[in-house]
Amino acid sequence: xxxxxxxxxxxxxxxxxxxxxxxxxxxxxxxxxxxxxxxxxxxxxxxxxxxxxxxxxxxxxxxxxxxxxxxxxxxxxxxxxxxxxxxxxxxxxxxxxxxxxxxxxxxxxxxxxxxxxxxxxxxxxxxxxxxxxxxxxxxxxxxxxxxxxxxxxxxxxxxxxxxxxxxxxxxxxxxxxxxxxxxxxxxxxxxxxxxxxxxxxxxxxxxxxxxxxxxxxxxxxxxxxxxxxxxxxxxxxxxxxxxxxxxxxxxxxxxxxxxxxxxxxxxxxxxxxxxxxxxxxxxxxxxxxxxxxxxxxxxxxxxxxxxxxxxxxxxxxxxxxxxxxxxxxxxxxxxxxxxxxxxxxxxxxxxxxxxxxxxxxxxxxxxxxxxxxxxxxxxxxxxxxxxxxxxxxxxxxxxxxxxxxxxxxxxxxxx
Numbered sequence: 001x002x003x004x005x006x007x008x009x010x011x012x013x014x015x016x017x018x019x020x021x022x023x024x025x026x027x028x029x030x031x032x033x034x035x036x037x038x039x040x041x042x043x044x045x046x047x048x049x050x051x052x053x054x055x056x057x058x059x060x061x062x063x064x065x066x067x068x069x070x071x072x073x074x075x076x077x078x079x080x081x082x083x084x085x086x087x088x089x090x091x092x093x094x095x096x097x098x099x100x101x102x103x104x105x106x107x108x109x110x111x112x113x114x115x116x117x118x119x120x121x122x123x124x125x126x127x128x129x130x131x132x133x134x135x136x137x138x139x140x141x142x143x144x145x146x147x148x149x150x151x152x153x154x155x156x157x158x159x160x161x162x163x164x165x166x167x168x169x170x171x172x173x174x175x176x177x178x179x180x181x182x183x184x185x186x187x188x189x190x191x192x193x194x195x196x197x198x199x200x201x202x203x204x205x206x207x208x209x210x211x212x213x214x215x216x217x218x219x220x221x222x223x224x225x226x227x228x229x230x231x232x233x234x235x236x237x238x239x240x241x242x243x244x245x246x247x248x249x250x251x252x253x254x255x256x257x258x259x260x261x262x263x264x265x266x267x268x269x270x271x272x273x274x275x276x277x278x279x280x281x282x283x284x285x286x287x288x289x290x291x292x293x294x295x296x297x298x299x300x301x302x303x304x305x306x307x308x309x310x311x312x313x314x315x316x317x318x319x320x321x322x323x324x325x326x327x328x329x330x331x332x333x334x335x336x337x338x339x340x341x342x343x344x345x346x347x348x349x350x351x352x353x354x355x356x357x358x359x360x361x362x363x364x365x366x367x368x369x370x371x372x373x374x375x376x377x378x379x380x381x382x383x384x385x386x387x388x389x390x391x392x393x394x395x396x397x398x399x400x401x402x403x404x405x406x407x408x409x410x411x412x413x414x415x
């Protein structure tokens with residue numbers, strides 16, 4: 001009996017230790033991912049807003065946004081009863097994460113005092129209210145955070161969250177065209193026999209590299225039995241051979257030498273594309289596997305369409321290592337318009353939260369949503385018209401992790 005009692009006590013001790021360990025781990029995790037609300041929040045007033053009380057005087061702070069742009073309304077109370085005071089000075093300061101403080105002044109309207117500033121989303125800030133009434137000065141400070149979480153630097157790196165800085169940039173309108181690599185005809189030559197004769201020697205074969213002035217063949221005149229040499233007129237690669245040793249030739253090409261140190265990119269453009277294209281447009285050419293890319297400019301647009309209602313646009317790319325092989329199919333991004341924008345962000349930063357497009361800015365260990373008003377966009381960037389300050393850090397790659405943590409914390413739009 002004593003043995004069973006000892007075993008029961010032992011198992012109970014183990015369970016309690018395990019429970020304490022789990023609780024400690026949970027507390028540590030929640031400290032790293034939090035919505036940012038202060039531990040002590042003001043009581044709620046009759047209008048549902050924070051009620052700030054000092055002595056017998058109180059102010060209720062509300063954000064009204066029904067069919068109007070969000071505005072700050074302050075309701076006044078004395079000894080628990082609503083009052084309409086006109087001899088009163090009111091001022092509020094909203095301190096947003098990583099931004100300059102917003103100063104708001106008030107004037108009386110109906111049964112409340114109305115702020116003179118639109119309260120943009122998100123409604124997340126430190127709030128300071130100052131009032132002067134009946135010879136007394138009052139001051140309150142509280143936190144009203146929305147869409148904010150904390151994440152340590154270690155957690156940011158572990159999650160693979162990448163950061164960029166909001167800055168000015170360019171929005172590029174692009175056409176995405178398919179194309180093919182082609183040899184430049186002026187860089188292909190076919191050395192031949194100057195006189196009729198028999199091919200006595202061929203010193204190169206298809207695929208050989210040759211340099212300008214290199215001996216490539218010897219031809220003998222059967223009548224005089226004199227031999228003369230044929231030399232490579234350019235440097236390049238032997239891409240075709242038309243005769244063999246012993247062949248009888250008479251003013252005909254012996255072989256072909258091609259210089260592929262630069263090649264054409266021939267792009268296929270439909271009528272709607274050609275309307276936007278012009279000589280001088282920059283383009284990026286990429287192989288279909290995404291292994292290599294190169295920049296160039298359109299140097300020629302064909303004046304005629306093919307039978308398939310396609311026009312050819314062409315540019316030259318350098319090909320020092322021979323990556324761009326004639327006949328290779330490629331993709332091109334042609335920039336047809338460039339617009340300077342005062343502020344742009346990476347499209348990878350955009351997330352959906354409560355039905356709105358948001359990004360997460362970072363200040364210290366805090367991440368907080370911002371709701372940008374977006375303008376023009378290209379494949380990778382989008383213009384920001386308002387809602388995000390210039391020069392702040394924001395999350396791009398893996399920013400969805402921040403959204404998931406925010407949703408897990410139960411953050412909501414509540415005023």
